[in-house]
Amino acid sequence: MSVSTCTSASLALGEPVAATAATATTWLLIEQPGPWGAKALRASRLDPATGGALERLAEGTGVRVALIRRPGRHADLHRPRRHRVYVAHTAPGASWIRTAEVTDPAELVRLDFAALGAGTHSGFGEAYDGAPLALVCTNGKRDQCCAVRGRPLAAELAASGGSEVWEITHLGGHRFAPTMLVLPYGYTYGRVDAHHAKGVLEAARTGRVVLEGCRGRSAWDRPGQAADLAVRELTGEDRTAVLVVDSVAAGEGSWSVRVAHTDGRAWRVAVTQVAGLPPRPESCGAALGTPGRMEVTGIERVAGGRADAARS
Structure with missing residues (x-):
């Protein structure tokens, strides 16, 4: 190429x-x-x-x-x-x-x-x-x-x-x-x-978020950004009503992120970092690299202490 x-x-x-x-x-x-x-x-x-x-x-x-x-x-x-x-x-x-x-x-x-x-x-x-x-x-x-x-x-x-x-x-x-x-x-x-x-x-x-082309909200770390956008995609929520509550390491290169909605709903989102392949330049003139990419591998709806599988 x-x-x-x-x-x-x-x-x-x-x-x-x-x-x-x-x-x-x-x-x-x-x-x-x-x-x-x-x-x-x-x-x-x-x-x-x-x-x-x-x-x-x-x-x-x-x-x-x-x-x-x-x-x-x-x-x-x-x-x-x-x-x-x-x-x-x-x-x-x-x-x-x-x-x-x-x-x-x-x-x-x-x-x-x-x-x-x-x-x-x-x-x-x-x-x-x-x-x-x-x-x-x-x-x-x-x-x-x-x-x-x-x-x-x-x-x-x-x-x-x-x-x-x-x-x-x-x-x-x-x-x-x-x-x-x-x-x-x-x-x-x-x-x-x-x-x-x-x-x-x-x-x-009007306080709404467009998902197309969205890289994430700067208030969150990268796993939190991935989880926020995944929950928005799942629910169709475009208002500023989604909160990343915590982002907990679940092993090397993986996180469990809790996301809450102002209406009381909540989700636990599994996020894994993978290498961006094949190698590509991260900047013009830079050597080829494999920038880390956040992938959402599962979402569970959590309510009343139990988890309802929403997507995996």
Whole structure:
């Protein structure tokens, strides 16, 4: 098979996108126009010392830090006097977005990252109550597919209106480009075209989740993402009413995940990690690899202390 990019290789192999989302309970997004390097927090017009400090402070807290900029060529030229900042917590039933403008992003090192990761904003900024945020990965220094496929998508979404659209430095999964994160819910999508993305954002405005192309909710680990999406597929539930209660290792490369619905129903989902074969590049120019893929091997409905087999 002859392929030229990581995205075309992934598509040709029919690689599923489910359970591949970056994990983060909370996102800290900092406006920084201009060119971005592969490691953008340390390679952009953001002071690298500030970027490095933010990375260190976020480590182990559940907070993921990324840079954002407005779509369009002006994003490479404009130096803002102030930087728009968003903090978005993605846990079901407790999702929120706070926003502020700062003169110097170095001010953000004073944030309580552990509290942010746990869902406490401590009064940062003000509540954001606008349309869902759409973040499209466009960092060509990280992977060419993100720029080639992501920037046209971001530009079209911004031109169509109805959503707050930004380019973002990194969402993981280059081979699924274009990729898009929707906040505050934290669901990530892969291989999205403009028509699909607009449908996803329209659904998000009413608190619904589109399953097509969904990579998972960032609040969950990868086994939890697989279980969440499997229960949604089984039940047809598209509201933000599904909660991953726990994800317990059940052996090497396998997990037992409990998923609950706000109406009282619950399921136990068996998830196994398998190697993605045959080998394929996870990024353009990278060596061939076998990225781990989460497979759901069984779902049991649990109610009143007993399990009712739903699917295996």
